[in-house]
Amino acid sequence: MTTMLPELQDWVDSVARQTRPDTIYWCSGTEDEYQELVQQMLGDGTLTTLNETTYPNCYLHRSDPNDVARVEHLTFVCTESQEDAGQNNNWMSPADAHGKMDALFDGCMRGRTMYVIPYCMGPISSEFSRCGVEITDSPYVVINMKLMTRMGDQALKRIEKEGTFVKGLHSTGDLDPERRFIMHFPAELSIQSFGSGYGGNALLGKKCHALRIASYQARREGWLAEHMLIVGLESPEGAVHYVACAFPSACGKTNLAMLIPPDELHDWKVWTLGDDIAWLHPDDTGKLRAINPESGYFGVVPGTNAKTNKNAYDMIRHDAIFTNVATTEDNEPWWEGKQDGKPAKDWQGRDYDPANGPAAHPNSRFTVAATNNRSYTNLADAPEGVPISAIVFGGRRKHVAPLVYEARNWEHGVLVGASTASETTAAMVGEVGVIRRDPMAMKPFCGYNFADYWTHWLNFKNLTAHLPKIFHVNWFRQNDGGEFLWPGFGENLRVLQWIIERCEHRAGARETAIGFLPRPSDLDTVGLDISAEALETLTTIDSRKFRDELISLGEYLESYGDRTPRELLRQQELVLDALSEELAKAS
Ligand code: GTP
Ligand code: SPV
Ligand code: MN
Numbered sequence: 001m002t003t004m005l006p007e008l009q010d011w012v013d014s015v016a017r018q019t020r021p022d023t024i025y026w027c028s029g030t031e032d033e034y035q036e037l038v039q040q041m042l043g044d045g046t047l048t049t050l051n052e053t054t055y056p057n058c059y060l061h062r063s064d065p066n067d068v069a070r071v072e073h074l075t076f077v078c079t080e081s082q083e084d085a086g087q088n089n090n091w092m093s094p095a096d097a098h099g100k101m102d103a104l105f106d107g108c109m110r111g112r113t114m115y116v117i118p119y120c121m122g123p124i125s126s127e128f129s130r131c132g133v134e135i136t137d138s139p140y141v142v143i144n145m146k147l148m149t150r151m152g153d154q155a156l157k158r159i160e161k162e163g164t165f166v167k168g169l170h171s172t173g174d175l176d177p178e179r180r181f182i183m184h185f186p187a188e189l190s191i192q193s194f195g196s197g198y199g200g201n202a203l204l205g206k207k208c209h210a211l212r213i214a215s216y217q218a219r220r221e222g223w224l225a226e227h228m229l230i231v232g233l234e235s236p237e238g239a240v241h242y243v244a245c246a247f248p249s250a251c252g253k254t255n256l257a258m259l260i261p262p263d264e265l266h267d268w269k270v271w272t273l274g275d276d277i278a279w280l281h282p283d284d285t286g287k288l289r290a291i292n293p294e295s296g297y298f299g300v301v302p303g304t305n306a307k308t309n310k311n312a313y314d315m316i317r318h319d320a321i322f323t324n325v326a327t328t329e330d331n332e333p334w335w336e337g338k339q340d341g342k343p344a345k346d347w348q349g350r351d352y353d354p355a356n357g358p359a360a361h362p363n364s365r366f367t368v369a370a371t372n373n374r375s376y377t378n379l380a381d382a383p384e385g386v387p388i389s390a391i392v393f394g395g396r397r398k399h400v401a402p403l404v405y406e407a408r409n410w411e412h413g414v415l416v417g418a419s420t421a422s423e424t425t426a427a428m429v430g431e432v433g434v435i436r437r438d439p440m441a442m443k444p445f446c447g448y449n450f451a452d453y454w455t456h457w458l459n460f461k462n463l464t465a466h467l468p469k470i471f472h473v474n475w476f477r478q479n480d481g482g483e484f485l486w487p488g489f490g491e492n493l494r495v496l497q498w499i500i501e502r503c504e505h506r507a508g509a510r511e512t513a514i515g516f517l518p519r520p521s522d523l524d525t526v527g528l529d530i531s532a533e534a535l536e537t538l539t540t541i542d543s544r545k546f547r548d549e550l551i552s553l554g555e556y557l558e559s560y561g562d563r564t565p566r567e568l569l570r571q572q573e574l575v576l577d578a579l580s581e582e583l584a585k586a587s
Contacts, residue, residue, distance in 0.1 A: 002026075005160045008133060011167055012116055015135050019171065020107045021114035027142055029152015037139045046140055050322065051331045057319040060333065061140055063198050064175045065348055068324060069363045070200045070207070070249075070428045072444050075182040077212065079448070086449025087560065088439075097183045101192045104179060108171045108194070112137040118156035118165075119149040121210050121279075121293035126383035128223075128281055128291050130214060131159045132166035134204045141170065141202050144321065147296040147369045149205045166190065166213055168204035172197040184208060186216035186447050198323075199298060199365060210277045210293045212447035218279070219448060219456045222463060227441045228278035229257040230290050232377060232386065233496060236267035241500045244278045244290055244468075245392040246417070246441040249427030250363070252394070252475055254299040255489060258311040258375050262490045264527035265497070271377035272311075272370070273386060275299065280388065286465030291385035297373070300427070301325055301364045303337040308489045315372040322366055326352060326359035335360035362426035389503045394473040395422030395438065400545050401474035403486055403538035404495045406502055406509065406516040413470025414457045415571040416515070418450075419553050420472070437556055451563030458567050471499050472515075477538060485534045494524050513578035514546060543586070547579040 003009050003026075016024055027033060038059060041047040047059040077089040078097040085091040092100075115136050122129025134145065145151050159165045167190040173179055180195030191208045193201055200207035214225035228244040235241075247253050257275040261268045274292025283289045301322065304312050316322075316333075326334040326343040334343045336358050343352040343359035352359050370376050379386055393416060395401065407413035417440040424434045428444065437443065439450060446453050460467060473495055475488045498518050501507030509516035520535045554572045557564050 003156065003160060005163065007163065008159065008165065012135065015169060016114060018102070019105050019109035019114060019137075021109035021112055021137065023113045025113050025115050027115055027117045027152055029146060029154065033152075034143055034146050037143050041139055050327070050333055054330070054332055055317060055320075058316075058333070059321050060325065060327065061321060061323045062347065062349055063324055066177050067175050067196050067198045068361050068429075069198065069426060070444065071177075071180060071182065071196065072428050072430070074180050075444070077184050077186065077447055079186060083563075084448055086451065088443060088446060088450040092183070094185055094188070097185070101181065101183055101194060104173060104181070104194045105169065105171060105192070108173055109137045113139070115139065115142050117142060117145050117151055118159055119145060119151040119205050120155040120158055121149060121205055121214070122291050123381050123383045124150055124154050124158060126291060126385070128279055128383075128385060129293065130166070130209075130217070131155055131162065131164075132168055132205060132209050133159065134168040134170060136170040136202070138170070138172050138197050138202065140197060144203050144298070144367050145205060147321070147367050148203060148294055148298060150295055164189070166209050168209060169193070170202055170204055172202070182208065184212045184447060186213055189213060203298065206277070206294065206298065207445055210279075211442070211445035214279065214293070214447075215442070215445070215453070216447040219452065222282070224280040224457070226278050226280060227276065227445055228391075229253040229275050230273035230278050230292055230386065230388075231257050231259075232271035232273055232379065233500060234269040235497075235500065239500070239504065241389040241503065242273065242290065242386040243390045243392060243496060243499065244280065244388050245394065245473075246420070247394040248396070248420070248422040248425070248438045248441045249444070250300050250425035251396045251422055251441075252488075254297060254312065255309050256492055258309060258373055259493055260310055260490045261493050262527070265493050265524070268493060268497075270375055270493070271379065272373055272375045273377065273380045281385070282460070282464040283387070287387040288460075288464055288468055289385040290388050292380055294370070295380075296367060296369045298365050298367050301333075301335045301366050302358070302360055302362055304335070305337055305339045307339070308337070311374050314374060315368055316366045319372060320366050320368045322364070324361040324364040335364060336362075362432075388468045390471060390499050391468045392471045392473055392499065393417045393420045393440065394475070395420050395441075396425070396476040397422065397435070397474045398476065398478040400542065400549060401472065401477070402517060402541055403477065404471060404473045404498065404518060405512070405514055406499075407470040407472070408515055410461050410467045410470065411458060411567055412515065412571050412575075414454060415568055415575070416470055416472050417457070418454055418557065418568060419549070449560070449563060451560035451565065454568050455563075455565045458565055469503050479534070485538055487528070487530065491528060494528065498523055512541060513543065513582050514541060514575060517541070543579050543582045547576065547583065550576045550579060
């Protein structure tokens, strides 16, 4: 096949001249194509079948043991000026990066098939959607893109009509971590990824396009591309709200997006619109509307069970791809926290031995189409998206951060977002459990200077009349014994309920130096198994510790130099002064 769009045809031809594949294959996105690729990969061992009775149409992929997570240290934003990429990104000049990548791509697809994947991020007919074409030599990438994006003929038609698309070039190369780079060229709307076949490194529609490139475009065009889930909630009284939440990788987005109400709140309805990325646009009526650019989930497997997340547990029982999980004697997938069965082979295919560490890799993942999820709503396909009532930031914090608090106003909320910090997780290569700053959960994903990004956020004050309220949550507070104080998962609806009632001006709160916190009595805790002491800890702040946080936040914001918006520093000073006053009063 070919295309009528000369720019696309020329690019495909030039990539083929450079990479020298044996064959070029244009993906149509049909079910037959998916099945043919699966059969081919079962033949060469890239995939294996799982138990066909209990896990129909489910396959296991074991990635190279050196290639199991995103590689932030090898991910670059290549703008002409280093300042435009900002200290939040690794930077390389476009010329140097092209030189390096050209050498790596030279002849790298010899003996392989080159797949051309036209895809659309967002509903095909939405004005908010953006298209791309990924060229890859990995059939595993093709089948993942099929589940995760609107891919194939429909997307190609839109691309040919529009004439613009993001160019993503990917090769697994030889999987040598020394020859692995994920390069972004925002000004060229292009991405080049070499040497990894894993997740966000290789499925270029996801983090590379829908966050890094899209955030850069969004700044120019007046919208936001964010690392946020989108969830719809209907109260027993029939009020419907949509909430967008930004938590860092492996900090609970997928779980919150498909939560099941606890028994006491069974009259609530919950729908999943997205579990990882939201594109937010101001509409004509002054509201912020969100679409999910993806159409599937690439979710963390460990911890998923019938109690924590029954929707996810059930949705991965059929038509799913598993990457790096363990398997049982019966050839079912197995992972830590599954609470059913036991591992026979670990994620590397070795006989399971606890001495080798967890049976499933901590960043093992499932890939499924969004329609597999019982709480899927076809609003996820609505071209106009949904209006957002509240934006929620959060992180994984053992200490300091309370269960929930509300920012005073938009500008303060931007500070709250910028202050987000979290313990690192297995979603990226590196040490786990170290607290790092992760403003708006976008540290690994913002395609430009964070200081300019905060300015852009603050500007929405002038763009949109009815801005969402902004909140901060923490499900991960621990006691001295290392146990979670908050039960989390479905019970998080109790916090969302307070958030929604705040938006409706119905719920009570206590005003503090950092914003509004619920008193224990402001939360619906009927039937909740939690001690009064734990609840008290979760809903109070230690002003001294918070003051230390604010001081360190100030230093962090200042480290971005002149580009840091004055308004953000002013907000930081306001909170710091209020905390100092509180401490003075107390002493
Ligand atoms: P990415 O896909 O990497 O962006 O991650 P995510 O933000 O979607 O995180 P996910 O929902 O997959 O959760 C990651 C881990 O956190 C899983 O092991 C979950 O079981 C656990 N988790 C999620 N929600 C909660 C919660 O409310 N409380 C506790 N204690 N753990 C949670
Ligand atoms: C994340 O790390 O935030 C993910 C997984 O959602 S990946 O697609 O690998 O980026
Ligand atoms: Mn994510």
